[in-house]
Amino acid sequence: MDAEGTATLTTVHPWAWWGWAIGLGIAVSGTTNPLLLALIATAMVVVVMLRRSDAPWARSVRAYLLLALFVIVMRVFFRIVFGGGTGDTVLFTLPSIPLPDWAAGIQLGGAVTAEALASTLYEAFRLAVMLLCVGAANALANPRQALRSVPAALYEASTAVVIALSLTPQLIESIARVRRARRLRGDSTTSLRALGTIALPVLADAIDRSLALAAGMESRGFARTRGLPVKGTLPVMLVSASLATMGVFLLLSTSYWQLASVLLIVGVLGCGLGLRAAGGRLRVTRYRPQPWRGTDTLVALSGALAAALVLGLGWLDPDSLGPAALALLDPQALFPSTDPLVWPTVTAPMLLVVALALAPLPLTRRRRVATVESTRNDTRVRLLRPGAVPAPRAEPTWR
Amino acid sequence: MTGSGRQRISWAVVVALVTGTIAFGWPLVLRPESGMRPEQAPIVFALVLPLVLAVMLSEVVDGRMDARTLAMLGVLAAVGTLLRPLSAGTAGFELVFFLMILAGRVYGAGFGLALGAITLFTSALITTGVGPWLPYQMLAAGFVGLFAGLLPPASGRAEIWLLAGYGIVSAFAYGWVMDFAFWPFGVGNDTGISFDPALGPLQNLHRFVLYNIATSMGWNLGRALTNAVLIVLVGPALLRLLRRSARPAEFTPGFEPSQQGPERTE
Numbered sequence: 001m002d003a004e005g006t007a008t009l010t011t012v013h014p015w016a017w018w019g020w021a022i023g024l025g026i027a028v029s030g031t032t033n034p035l036l037l038a039l040i041a042t043a044m045v046v047v048v049m050l051r052r053s054d055a056p057w058a059r060s061v062r063a064y065l066l067l068a069l070f071v072i073v074m075r076v077f078f079r080i081v082f083g084g085g086t087g088d089t090v091l092f093t094l095p096s097i098p099l100p101d102w103a104a105g106i107q108l109g110g111a112v113t114a115e116a117l118a119s120t121l122y123e124a125f126r127l128a129v130m131l132l133c134v135g136a137a138n139a140l141a142n143p144r145q146a147l148r149s150v151p152a153a154l155y156e157a158s159t160a161v162v163i164a165l166s167l168t169p170q171l172i173e174s175i176a177r178v179r180r181a182r183r184l185r186g187d188s189t190t191s192l193r194a195l196g197t198i199a200l201p202v203l204a205d206a207i208d209r210s211l212a213l214a215a216g217m218e219s220r221g222f223a224r225t226r227g228l229p230v231k232g233t234l235p236v237m238l239v240s241a242s243l244a245t246m247g248v249f250l251l252l253s254t255s256y257w258q259l260a261s262v263l264l265i266v267g268v269l270g271c272g273l274g275l276r277a278a279g280g281r282l283r284v285t286r287y288r289p290q291p292w293r294g295t296d297t298l299v300a301l302s303g304a305l306a307a308a309l310v311l312g313l314g315w316l317d318p319d320s321l322g323p324a325a326l327a328l329l330d331p332q333a334l335f336p337s338t339d340p341l342v343w344p345t346v347t348a349p350m351l352l353v354v355a356l357a358l359a360p361l362p363l364t365r366r367r368r369v370a371t372v373e374s375t376r377n378d379t380r381v382r383l384l385r386p387g388a389v390p391a392p393r394a395e396p397t398w399r
Numbered sequence: 400m401t402g403s404g405r406q407r408i409s410w411a412v413v414v415a416l417v418t419g420t421i422a423f424g425w426p427l428v429l430r431p432e433s434g435m436r437p438e439q440a441p442i443v444f445a446l447v448l449p450l451v452l453a454v455m456l457s458e459v460v461d462g463r464m465d466a467r468t469l470a471m472l473g474v475l476a477a478v479g480t481l482l483r484p485l486s487a488g489t490a491g492f493e494l495v496f497f498l499m500i501l502a503g504r505v506y507g508a509g510f511g512l513a514l515g516a517i518t519l520f521t522s523a524l525i526t527t528g529v530g531p532w533l534p535y536q537m538l539a540a541g542f543v544g545l546f547a548g549l550l551p552p553a554s555g556r557a558e559i560w561l562l563a564g565y566g567i568v569s570a571f572a573y574g575w576v577m578d579f580a581f582w583p584f585g586v587g588n589d590t591g592i593s594f595d596p597a598l599g600p601l602q603n604l605h606r607f608v609l610y611n612i613a614t615s616m617g618w619n620l621g622r623a624l625t626n627a628v629l630i631v632l633v634g635p636a637l638l639r640l641l642r643r644s645a646r647p648a649e650f651t652p653g654f655e656p657s658q659q660g661p662e663r664t665e
Contacts, residue, residue, distance in 0.1 A: 022446075029439055057524070071584070082592055127438065127584060134530045143524050153457040156469060157517065160460065163473025164521040168480050200636055203478065207644045210474035214467040222466045237454045238414050244447050245418040252425055252440055255432045264447070271450040278457055 012051075012364055014141035015149060016296035021137030023303020024357055027310040028129045031334040032122040036350045037129045043357035044136045051364060052139050064135025068128030075124040080112055086339050087115025119338040145290050152279025163213070167206070174205050233278040240270025295363050302359035309353055310334065411458035412512065412545065418451045419538045423576040426607070427600040437583040437594050441531055444580075448534035452516060455541075459509045468506070471644070472513055475502050479518035484526050493622045495522070496543055496573070497629040500566055503547030504558075505641040511544025535580050543569045559634050566626030574619035578611055 021044075028040060045061070052058040080094065094109035144165075150158050178201045182188070187197070244267025250260035316331045328348060336344035421428060422444040429440055464472065475498060482494040495518055503511020516537040523529050523536070546569070553561045582594045592610040594603060 025442070029442060078592070123438070130442075131530060138529050151453070151457075154453055156464060157456040157460045157513070160469055160473040160476060160513070160517050161521055163470065164476035164480055164517065165524065167474055167477035168521075168525070171477055171481050196633060196636070199633065200640065203637065204640055206474045206478055207471070207640060210470040211467070211644065213474070214465075214470035217466040217470060234411070234458060237457075238410050241411075241414050241418065241451050241454050244450060245414075245421060248443055248447055249421055249428060251443065252429045252433055252435055254430065255434065257434070268447070268450060271454060275453055275457060 011290070012140070012299055012360070013149070013290055013292050013296040014143070014146035016292075016299040017141040018137045018146070019300030020303035020360060021133045021140075023300070023305070023307040024136075025130050025133035026307035027303075027353060028126060028133060030307075030310040030314050032126050033334055033336055033344045033346075033350070034122055034125055035344050035346050036334070036353065037125050039346070039350070039354045040357050041129045041132055043354050044132060047358065047360050048136050048139050050366060051360060053142070055142065057143060058139045061132075061135050061139045064131055064138070067135075068131045071128050071131065072121070072124040075120055075127075076117070079116060079120040081108065087113035087341075089114040089341070091117065115339040115341055118341055122336075122338065148286070149290060151275040152282045153275045155279070155282055167209070170209070171202065171206060174202050178202050178205070233274050237271055237274035237278065240267045240274055243267035244271065298363050299360050302356045302363075306353045306356040309349060309356070313349055409458050409509075411455045412509075415451050415455040415538065416542070418448070419542065422448055422535065422538070423580045426579060426582055426594050426603055429596045431596045437596060441535070441580055441584065445531035445534050448538060452534060452537055452541075456513060456516060460513045468510065471506070472510065472517065475514055476517045476521055479514070480522040480525055483518075483522035493570075493625055494629070495519075496540070496570065496622070497566060497626050497633070499540060499544040500547040500562055500569065500626070500630065501634060501637050502641060503544035504550065504562060505638060505645050506548070508545045508548030511546075511548040512541040513544075515540035515542070515544035532577070532581060535577060539573050539576055543573060558638070559631060562634060563627040563630045566630050567623040570623035570626050571619050574615060574622060575611065578615055579607060582607060582610065 024040060024044065028037060031037065048061050052061075090111045091114050093111045096110045097108040144162075147158050147161060175198065178198050181201075182194075182197065187194075243263050247260045247262075247264030247267055250256055250263065254260070313329060313331050314334050316329060318326060318331055321329065330345070330347045333345050333347050333350070336342055425440045425444065426437075429435060429437065435443075460469075460472075479495045479498050482498070499511055499515045499518065502514050519536045519540045520533070523533050547562070547565060550561060550565060592606055592613060594606070598606075
């Protein structure tokens with residue numbers, strides 16, 4: 001395979017990773033089965049470990065794992081302190097504290113049951129895995145490339161984001177410069193006033209920098225490449241956004257989910273089309289746009305399929321299924337009972353979901369680690385000599 | 400131009416306000432007969448809010464800002480991005496909001512809105528804070544900047560006190576709406592201080608007040624005090640600095656407001 005082909009296999013479009021992760025997140029939201037959740041989480045961590053780059057954002061999974069752990073601990077803590085819940089299997093009893101009248105209906109302490117604790121743990125675990133989905137997308141997708149693929153209608157907003165991201169390191173350097181200048185003037189006090197003598201020069205420096213940047217942008221023709229706004233896009237976008245909002249409102253407050261979903265889909269599509277049309281006024285070209293290939297579609301599709309599978313499974317009515325189908329699909333396994341406590345089971349469709357979570361592994365290729373050998377490595381030259389003995393690979397033999 | 404005295408609020412901002420109200424206030428809207436579980440509601444909104452944010456930003460930022468305003472937006476967002484990890488977490492000591500308030504005051508409501516949303520976005524990219532809460536944070540911080548630009552005119556010390564008071568109010572408002580939207584995420588279901596769709600809105604509000612006092616009162620208070628103290632200490636100098644650079648942006652002394660609004664000089 002040539003170098004270019006390898007590049008397309010290793011760099012997946014950032015929005016494809018987001019599609020995969022959001023799909024898995026939706027799938028996770030449709031189940032509380034801890035075994036399935038653990039399998040999906042493991043699959044995601046494996047994909048991240050094998051497919052992430054060595055960029056700084058790729059190390060963020062750890063932070064998300066800690067956050068997920070924090071969520072679980074907090075929830076269990078609240079459950080134990082604020083009590084409530086069902087079940088008869090009392091694990092231990094905390095002393096109950098009487099509360100004043102304005103806090104009526106709330107119980108502090110009391111009996112802690114295994115059923116209540118298990119139900120809290122299931123819910124918390126689901127939320128933790130959903131957080132992990134976001135973390136996985138964050139680690140796998142390159143945010144700079146994702147920003148370059150936003151609709152053209154957001155061109156200027158994304159320019160501001162890029163300016164902000166690239167200026168942050170320069171500001172740190174600016175702080176160091178101002179502090180050094182302070183020390184050279186013999187001013188080394190550390191008080192609240194000193195904060196002002198550092199912060200204000202840094203801000204003044206930043207504002208001067210922005211004026212210089214604006215001059216540079218204008219001299220290169222920025223803001224001269226846009227035409228008049230396309231007529232009618234703004235009303236379309238506003239109406240679509242309102243429709244989507246109304247759809248969510250109906251979805252939450254009534255049982256008309258069909259009407260709500262239609263409104264939601266129409267609104268989302270309308271917003272997308274409106275943003276696309278609004279970008280038409282911009283007459284700029286893109287430098288090396290990231291192509292969207294078949295692999296990207298498949299990666300995003302695997303997430304969407306996982307979501308459809310879990311939601312569809314939860315949709316099935318157990319009473320209308322035959323005994324064979326019930327044994328195979330078993331929709332109730334998605335929400336294992338916690339009162340009475342039963343051991344959760346894994347069914348065949350769940351394994352399919354886990355396989356879909358792992359689908360990016362065969363679809364993509366491991367990112368090649370760039371090992372730069374020394375430029376003075378002449379092993380290959382010496383191997384060309386007649387009668388040369390190949391050097392052992394482990395130790396680079398150069399001198 | 401955003402620096403001029405008269406404020407123009409576009410329809411996109413109005414739609415975003417309405418959507419935001421429903422998105423943040425969903426615990427008052429959710430009914431048990433809808434079949435949605437409490438944890439799913441913020442997720443559904445987290446998928447819709449980015450679209451609303453995109454429409455709003457494309458209307459407020461794109462095609463309205465010249466290179467100078469855009470560069471200023473980027474630079475101030477960079478300052479906020481730098482300040483956020485410095486202040487992450489420790490007892491509500493949040494340094495990002497006072498900058499949005501002051502910049503929204505000087506450059507106008509639209510600028511404040513864009514600055515709030517973009518600062519939270521870029522700092523989330525740097526501090527690994529991307530998640531379902533990010534669209535909510537962007538919208539809430541954008542509104543903090545928006546309303547800072549809509550405050551009544553004042554000058555001198557009165558202006559500083561006005562902004563400091565707004566800093567306190569906005570800090571509490573930000574904390575409350577974020578806690579309200581992510582209420583089931585914090586405590587889970589069916590504890591004594593959890594959201595319960597079967598109860599009425601009033602009962603739920605009562606529970607929320609108890610939950611908020613129990614968990615995040617200290618954080619909101621810390622954020623409010625940080626805002627007020629910073630605005631009183633750094634505010635006067637920073638306002639001068641921002642106004643000095645805002646003034647030459649209007650370098651067309653005799654522009655006539657046409658019926659479409661102010662025109663760009665070519």
